[in-house]
Amino acid sequence: MMLQVKDISFSIADKQILHNITFSIHQGKFVGLIGPNGSGKSTMLKIIYRHLKQTSGMVTLYEDDIIHISQKKLAQEIAVVSQETPVLFDFTVKDLVLMGRTPYKKWLANDNQEDFAIVEESMHLANVQHLENRTFNQLSGGEKKRVMLARALAQQAKILILDEPTNHLDIEHQYQLMDLVKGLPITIVAALHDLNLAAGYCDELLVMKDGALYMEGTPEEVLTEETLKRVFHVQAGISKNPFTKKLHLFFYTKQ
Amino acid sequence: MKKNRYALLIIALIVGLLASMTFAVMVGSVDITPRIIWELLFTKLGLSLETTVSNPQSIIIWEIRLPRVILAAIVGAALSISGAAIQALVKNSIADPYILGVSSGASVGATSVILLGAFSAIGNYALSFAAFLGAIFAVIIVFLLARVNGRISVVRLLLAGIAISMVFSAITNFMLMMSKQQGGIQAVMHWMLGSLAGAKWSNLGIPFFIFLLVFTLLLLNYRQLNALLLGEETAATLGINLDRFRIFIILFVSLLTGVIVAVSGSIGFVGLIIPHLVRMMVGSNYKVVLPISALIGAIFLVWADMVARIVIAPEEMPIGIITAVCGSPFFIWMLRRRRYSFGDGE
Numbered sequence: 001m002m003l004q005v006k007d008i009s010f011s012i013a014d015k016q017i018l019h020n021i022t023f024s025i026h027q028g029k030f031v032g033l034i035g036p037n038g039s040g041k042s043t044m045l046k047i048i049y050r051h052l053k054q055t056s057g058m059v060t061l062y063e064d065d066i067i068h069i070s071q072k073k074l075a076q077e078i079a080v081v082s083q084e085t086p087v088l089f090d091f092t093v094k095d096l097v098l099m100g101r102t103p104y105k106k107w108l109a110n111d112n113q114e115d116f117a118i119v120e121e122s123m124h125l126a127n128v129q130h131l132e133n134r135t136f137n138q139l140s141g142g143e144k145k146r147v148m149l150a151r152a153l154a155q156q157a158k159i160l161i162l163d164e165p166t167n168h169l170d171i172e173h174q175y176q177l178m179d180l181v182k183g184l185p186i187t188i189v190a191a192l193h194d195l196n197l198a199a200g201y202c203d204e205l206l207v208m209k210d211g212a213l214y215m216e217g218t219p220e221e222v223l224t225e226e227t228l229k230r231v232f233h234v235q236a237g238i239s240k241n242p243f244t245k246k247l248h249l250f251f252y253t254k255q
Numbered sequence: 256m257k258k259n260r261y262a263l264l265i266i267a268l269i270v271g272l273l274a275s276m277t278f279a280v281m282v283g284s285v286d287i288t289p290r291i292i293w294e295l296l297f298t299k300l301g302l303s304l305e306t307t308v309s310n311p312q313s314i315i316i317w318e319i320r321l322p323r324v325i326l327a328a329i330v331g332a333a334l335s336i337s338g339a340a341i342q343a344l345v346k347n348s349i350a351d352p353y354i355l356g357v358s359s360g361a362s363v364g365a366t367s368v369i370l371l372g373a374f375s376a377i378g379n380y381a382l383s384f385a386a387f388l389g390a391i392f393a394v395i396i397v398f399l400l401a402r403v404n405g406r407i408s409v410v411r412l413l414l415a416g417i418a419i420s421m422v423f424s425a426i427t428n429f430m431l432m433m434s435k436q437q438g439g440i441q442a443v444m445h446w447m448l449g450s451l452a453g454a455k456w457s458n459l460g461i462p463f464f465i466f467l468l469v470f471t472l473l474l475l476n477y478r479q480l481n482a483l484l485l486g487e488e489t490a491a492t493l494g495i496n497l498d499r500f501r502i503f504i505i506l507f508v509s510l511l512t513g514v515i516v517a518v519s520g521s522i523g524f525v526g527l528i529i530p531h532l533v534r535m536m537v538g539s540n541y542k543v544v545l546p547i548s549a550l551i552g553a554i555f556l557v558w559a560d561m562v563a564r565i566v567i568a569p570e571e572m573p574i575g576i577i578t579a580v581c582g583s584p585f586f587i588w589m590l591r592r593r594r595y596s597f598g599d600g601e
Contacts, residue, residue: 051488075494082492088346088484089539099485102478103494135538155493 002027008057019212032198033191035208041191075103079157094132100154126150141168162190199247268550279324279561323454331556332549333466333515338526343483351527352512354416358521359423360393361386370439383517390513448573449522469511477541524582
C-alpha cells in the first residue's frame with residue numbers, strides 16, 4: 001500500500017476539523033477528494049504532506065509513519081501544488097521551476113545538465129515553456145498555476161498532491177491540465193470542486209462531509225443523486241458523456 | 256549567457272570596489288596619489304623593496320586611512336547580506352538587519368560603557384564588547400519570545416523585535432536623560448549614528464572572518480533562502496526544514512550584525528536599501544543577490560564614509576546621517592518605479 005491515512009483526527013483549539021478519517025491510496029491511481037466548502041479537504045491534504053500535524057492518528061507512506069521521514073526525503077516522495085502560492089519578490093519562470101530540484105540538492109551541488117533537462121521537460125509538460133523568461137508575478141492566475149505545476153513536476157515525486165488545481169483556469173486549460181496529470185505515471189491525490197472533472201478523470205473518489213469521510217468508491221459508485229443531495233445539497237441528474245462514456249452530471253434547483 | 260552576464264557584473268563591481276577604496280584612501284587632509292597607495296601596498300606585502308613613499312604618508316595610509324576604508328567595505332557588505340537574509344527570513348520587504356533588536360541592544364551596551372564606565376577593566380575593547388553583548392542579549396530575548404511550542408513564528412519574531420527594541424531604546428534614553436555629562440551624551444549620539452573612525456588593523460580581523468563565514472554559509476544555502484520566498488508551506492514541500500533553517504539564519508545573521516554594530520555603531524539604511532536595489536537589478540535569486548549585495552553594499556559604504564570624513568572637515572559627520580541622506584531620495588525614487596514591486600506580488 002502506497003499511502004495510508006489511519007484514523008486521522010484534527011482539531012484547532014476546541015474545534016474538531018477532521019473526525020477519524022481512514023483511507024488508503026494505491027500506487028498509480030488518480031484519487032479525487034470531493035466535498036463542499038469547509039468539509040476538510042484542504043486540511044486533509046495538508047496533513048498528508050505534513051504541513052499540519054494531526055491531533056491523533058497516523059499517515060504512512062510505504063508503511064512508514066511520515067513523522068519519521070526527513071523533510072528532504074518527504075519532498076522527494078510528495079510534491080504539492082497548493083491553492084495559492086504567494087511569491088515574495090520575483091523570480092523568472094525558469095528559476096521557479098528549477099526550485100523543484102531543491103530536495104535533490106546537497107550543499108555545494110550546482111544545477112547540472114540533468115536538472116535543466118528535467119526543468120525543460122516539466123515546463124513543456126505543463127505548457128509554460130514559452131513563459132520561461134517571464135517573471136512570475138506578471139503572469140495571469142492560470143499561468144501561475146501551470147508554472148507551479150511545472151515546479152511540482154520537476155520534483156519528480158511519486159505522489160502529486162493538488163489542491164483545487166483547476167481554480168483560475170479557463171476551460172481549455174482545465175482539461176489540458178487534467179489530461180496532463182492523468183497521463184503521469186504517478187499517484188495523484190487532488191481536491192476537486194468540479195464534479196464533472198472528478199467524474200471524468202478520477203479512478204476513485206473520496207467524499208468528505210463535515211470533516212468526516214462520507215463515502216469512497218469509483219465515480220459510478222459515489223456520484224449518485226442520493227449522495228449529491230445529501231452531501232452537496234443539490235438536485236442532480238446523471239447521464240453519460242456521449243464522447244468519453246464517463247459520468248456526466250447536471251444540476252438544478254427547484255424553483 | 257545569463258551566467259556570463261552575472262560573472263561580468265561581479266568582476267565589474269570588484270574593480271569598482273577596488274577603485275572606490277583607492278580613491279577613498281586618497282581623499283583627506285593630506286593628498287595622496289593612487290600610485291603611492293599601491294606602491295605602499297606592494298611594499299607591505301613584501302612584493303616590492305624599493306619605495307618612494309615617505310614615512311608620514313606611509314603612516315597616514317597604513318595606520319589610518321586603509322584600515323578605515325577596509326572596515327567600511329566589510330561593514331557595508333555585511334549589513335547588505337544580513338538585510339537580504341533577514342528579508343527572506345521574515346518574508347517582509349521592510350525588514351532590515353536590526354529588526355531582531357540588534358541595534359537597540361547594542362545601544363544599551365554602548366551607552367552604559369560611555370556614560371557609566373561599564374567594563375572599564377578591558378579598556379579600549381569595552382565599547383565593542385558591551386555593544387556586542389547587548390546586541391546578542393536582545394536577539395536572544397526576541398528569539399525566545401517568538402518561539403511557541405518549539406516553532407518560530409515569523410509574525411511573533413517581527414513583533415517581539417519591535418517590542419524589545421522599544422524597551423531597550425527606553426533604557427538607552429533613560430540613561431541619556433539621567434546623565435549630566437554633556438560630552439558623554441554627544442559620544443552616545445555619535446555612536447548610535449555610526450562611525451568608522453575607530454578602525455584599526457587589530458579590530459578588522461573578527462568582522463572580516465565572521466563576514467566571510469556568514470557569507471559563505473548563506474551562499475551555500477541560497478536554495479533554501481529562495482524557497483522561503485515562496486512561503487512556508489511551499490518551502491516545506493520543497494524539503495526545507497523550516498524550524499532548523501530559521502534558527503540557522505537568526506543565529507548567524509545576529510552574530511554578524513552584532514559584530515558589525517560593535518565596531519561601527521548602528522549604521523542605518525544600508526541593510527534595508529541595498530538588497531532592494533540589487534533585486535531591482537538582477538531579480539530575487541539569492542545565488543546572485545548575495546554576492547552582488549555584498550559588493551554594492553561595500554562600495555556604497557566606502558563612499559558614504561569618505562563623504563562623512565570630508566563634508567564638514569575637520570569635524571566628522573556620523574556616517575548614519577550620510578547613508579540616510581543619500582539613501583532616502585534614492586529609495587523614494589525606487590518606490591515610485593512601477594517595475595519593482597518590493598515583493599508585493601501585484
